[in-house]
Each structure stands twice: as structure tokens, then as C-alpha cells.
Amino acid sequence: MRMLPVRLHPGDDLRxxxxxxxxxxxxxxxxxxxxxxxxxxxxxxxxxxxxxxxxDADTELLTLSGTIAAQVVPGPGSSHLHLSVADAQGRVIGGHAGYGCIVRTTAEVLLALLPGWHFSREIDPVTGWAELAVRRQPGR
Known part of the structure; x- marks a missing residue:
């Protein structure tokens, strides 16, 4: 596992x-x-x-966590991120982070990179949702 601190800039799509x-x-x-x-x-x-x-208002990103699959195309196999944000009155809401969460001033994120592993999403017959599938990369 390798830690990677990241700063995203205004206009970046967070996910x-x-x-x-x-x-x-x-x-x-x-x-x-x-x-x-x-x-x-x-x-x-x-x-x-x-x-x-x-x-569509300024919000503070209070928390961000989840898994990232290094695919740049949304859909099956994509990332699964949860966030919580607060509005100007301090009201907090949270859930799944979708594409289109745009960084307003900054996003400071700590990533744990997992060399030798591959994440994807596969339909789970029990939940009916595309759930995390964890696999070792070949040759690792």
C-alpha cells in the first residue's frame, strides 16, 4: 500500500x-x-x-471515503464514493458522490493506492446492485 496526498483544483470533477x-x-x-x-x-x-x-450552492466537503477503480469511464467497474457536505447554514447531507461534483476552491484527499489489486463492480444476486469485486492482478 502506498499513500498519495492529492489536491484537486477549482473546476475538477471530484470523482x-x-x-x-x-x-x-x-x-x-x-x-x-x-x-x-x-x-x-x-x-x-x-x-x-x-x-x-x-x-447547486456552495457546500463544504466534510467527509469523503470509498473505493476507486482506475477506470475513466462511468458505469460498471467504476468507483464507489460516499461524501457528506454542509450548506451555508451548516445543514449536513450525505450519500453517494456522483459524477459532476465540481471542486469549488479545493479538495484535499488522501489516497491509499493498492498495487497488485483490481477493483470492479459486478451484480450481486443477493442485493441486486453492482457490488465491489476484489481481485489480484495477474502476476502479482
Missing amino acids: RALEVVVAGEGAAAAFVLSGIGSLRPAMIRLAGAEEVTVI
Whole structure:
């Protein structure tokens, strides 16, 4: 495991930028250990919801965690990130981080890169959702 501190910049798509960083480091799998910063908009899929909630206002990124699959295309095999954000009144909301969460001023993230591992998403017959599949990369 190798730690990688990352700072994302204004205008970066939080989720996609992290996938690109991980792929650029030659890793196929990583965990987000910590993340803070600010977003506008925030794209959040709430628990049990099928549609994304769009918060088109300045928000503080309070927490960010999850898994990153170093694919740069959304869909099966993509990352699974959770976040919590606070609005200007301090109200907090959290859920799944969608593509389109745009960094407002900064995002400071600590990644744990996992050389020799590959993450993907496969439909789980019990949950019906695309769940994490963890595999060793060949030759490692």
C-alpha cells in the first residue's frame, strides 16, 4: 500500500479526477482515506434513491471515503464514493458522490493506492446492485 496526498483544483470533477489520478499512478485500485474541501454543485444519490440530488450552492466537503477503480469511464467497474457536505447554514447531507461534483476552491484527499489489486463492480444476486469485486492482478 502506498499513500498519495492529492489536491484537486477549482473546476475538477471530484470523482473523475480521482479516477484519473489513480490510473496515472499505475494503480487499478485505491481507497479514499480522507477528503475535505468545497464543491459546487454537489451531486449526491441519497440512500435508496434512484435519482441524484443536485445541490447547486456552495457546500463544504466534510467527509469523503470509498473505493476507486482506475477506470475513466462511468458505469460498471467504476468507483464507489460516499461524501457528506454542509450548506451555508451548516445543514449536513450525505450519500453517494456522483459524477459532476465540481471542486469549488479545493479538495484535499488522501489516497491509499493498492498495487497488485483490481477493483470492479459486478451484480450481486443477493442485493441486486453492482457490488465491489476484489481481485489480484495477474502476476502479482
